[in-house]
Every structure is written in structure tokens, then in C-alpha cells.
Amino acid sequence: MDNHSLLSLIVYSVIACCVIMALVWLWSYKIKNAGVVDIFWSYNFPVIAIILLIFAPGFETRKYLICGMAILGGLRLGTHLATRVLKHLYEEEPRYAHIRKEWGANAEQKMFGFFQMQAISNVLLAIPFFISVMNPDPQISVLEHAAVVLWAISVVGEATADKQLSNFKKDPTNKGKVCDTGLWHYSRHPNYFFEWLMWVSYFVFALASPYGILAVISPAIILYLLLKVTGIPTTEQQSLRSKPEAYKKYQENTSVFIPWFKTK
Known part of the structure; x- marks a missing residue:
């Protein structure tokens, strides 16, 4: 198992989340439903956790604890949101429809930027994960x-x-x-x-x-x-x-x- 620096772990996470959100935006553009962003905002935390679990240099038990928490928490919320959104996949949630209406002709370009900002927010909010997985102390x-x-x-x-x-x-x-x-x-x-x-x-x-x-x-x-x-x-x-x-x-x-x- 390779050990990577904190900076490389952050870069891997940013790239992964931004690529995922770009693909999700393409999907949302096709189905005209920006509500799918909520699903993958939640799922991006397990993605980050898996990256850290594989590459971070910290104490293994600590890594399994914090990454396990992030994976289970993100999967639970994301799956709950998916169940809700997929029931009306081609009918946009009113709050996103309202935002789209306010943004007018440039709505799709702004939506792409919004999706990318969601990806960046995933990495920013994952600060506790990054800090914990770098800790080599063998005592929990x-x-x-x-x-x-x-x-x-x-x-x-x-x-x-x-x-x-x-x-x-x-x-x-x-x-x-x-x-x-x-x-x-x-x-x-x-x-x-x-x-x-x-x-x-x-x-x-x-x-x-x-x-x-x-x-x-x-x-x-x-x-x-x-x-x-x-x-x-x-x-x-x-x-x-x-x-x-x-x-x-x-x-x-x-x-x-x-x-x-x-x-x-």
C-alpha cells in the first residue's frame, strides 16, 4: 500500500469529485433535473474516504474507523436521496426549478458551476477525514x-x-x-x-x-x-x-x- 502526502490526497479527491460532478451535470442537463446533485454530493464523501483508505499513511485502525463512518454515512444519505429523487426523475424538485427560473437563459452554465462548487465543498468539508488519516499514533x-x-x-x-x-x-x-x-x-x-x-x-x-x-x-x-x-x-x-x-x-x-x- 502506497503512502501519499496530504497534498496528493487532496488533489486526488478534487479530481475525483469534480469529474463525478461534471458527469452528473451532463445527466442533469439531459433529464432537466438538477436535484440529482444532492445524491452525488452525498456519495462523493465515500469516494474521498476510499481514496484515503487506500493511500493515506496513518494508523490502519484509525483509518478504518473514520473512513468507515464517512462511507456508511454518505451511502445512507445518498441512497435515501436517490430513492426520493428517482421517483420523479424527469420532474425537477420545486426548489431547483425555482433557482433555474431565477437564473434564466444562463441557467445551465450556472448549474455546471454550481455542481463544480459542490465537488469542491466535498473536499473542503472532508478536512476531518484528511487530518485523522494522517495520524500514525497506534492508540485510539x-x-x-x-x-x-x-x-x-x-x-x-x-x-x-x-x-x-x-x-x-x-x-x-x-x-x-x-x-x-x-x-x-x-x-x-x-x-x-x-x-x-x-x-x-x-x-x-x-x-x-x-x-x-x-x-x-x-x-x-x-x-x-x-x-x-x-x-x-x-x-x-x-x-x-x-x-x-x-x-x-x-x-x-x-x-x-x-x-x-x-x-x-
Whole structure:
């Protein structure tokens, strides 16, 4: 097994993710559905993890732990999104259709740039993985064990929230209603919360390695994106467009993000 420098690992990852996203853009152009980008944004993390698992020089057990977490987490989310998107493959999700409409005549060129930025974001967010797999220390620390437990909680929590929402939408009697059962009774976005918690677990894992504090950038970016950019704002805007009265009432009775904390 070859050992490679951190820079070469980053370069391999950037090339792999950018090529994948270029191919996904071609597919999205053909089917006129940019929603497929979400699937492969999730799947790109297992791709990076496999590159690190093969080429990184760190302690093998540590590599298997962090890369295994990244692979399983990315595959679970990506497959969940694929199941959702493939049901209406030739019908673009409203939030992407809205973006496409705003971009006008240059929408496809901008979409290509957007897809490439998603690829770059994959590598940037993978900082905890890069830091951890370079660590040669043969001792797995308490922090790393705690991070694995936190990661497991986040995966189960996110999967539970996704399943509850999926079951709610499958019931035809719920058409036009807002899911407010299970975890969704306590938070408008429990899936986003547990996704962010997963990135916190990667950060905690990286803290056991040299320069691990730098990994805080990943959960910080995810939190910013979820709260201010492509997560909660676009989701809530679409919900308010599709079911304004029901969603406004739902907003009044639930927390926006963290379950059980009424932070509007």
C-alpha cells in the first residue's frame, strides 16, 4: 500500500469529485433535473474516504474507523436521496426549478458551476477525514471512541427522521398537510439537525490528531449552510409557497432546528 502526502490526497479527491460532478451535470442537463446533485454530493464523501483508505499513511485502525463512518454515512444519505429523487426523475424538485427560473437563459452554465462548487465543498468539508488519516499514533483515544458513539446517534436520528417523513408523505390522507409527528413534532428540521451532529462527530474524532482543531471548519460550514443558505431557508420558502397557512401554524409551535428547544 502506497503512502501519499496530504497534498496528493487532496488533489486526488478534487479530481475525483469534480469529474463525478461534471458527469452528473451532463445527466442533469439531459433529464432537466438538477436535484440529482444532492445524491452525488452525498456519495462523493465515500469516494474521498476510499481514496484515503487506500493511500493515506496513518494508523490502519484509525483509518478504518473514520473512513468507515464517512462511507456508511454518505451511502445512507445518498441512497435515501436517490430513492426520493428517482421517483420523479424527469420532474425537477420545486426548489431547483425555482433557482433555474431565477437564473434564466444562463441557467445551465450556472448549474455546471454550481455542481463544480459542490465537488469542491466535498473536499473542503472532508478536512476531518484528511487530518485523522494522517495520524500514525497506534492508540485510539477516548475522544475518538466518543466520536464514534456520537456518529452512531446522529445516523440513527437522521434515518429515523427521514423514515418518519417518508411514511407521512406516503399516506394520501396527509396531502397538503405538514408532518408534525415523531421527531418532526419537536423540530421543523430534525434531519438537518442530525446531519449537522454527524459533522460534529467527525470534528470530535479529528481532535485526537495533530491540528485537529482545524476540523471545526466542517460543522461550522454545515451549520451556516443549513441555517442561512441552501438548507432551512430554501426548504421553508418552498413549504410556505406550497402550504402557507398550515406551515405558518407549524412554525409557531416548533423549534426551527434543535429538537426540544423552541428557538424560532
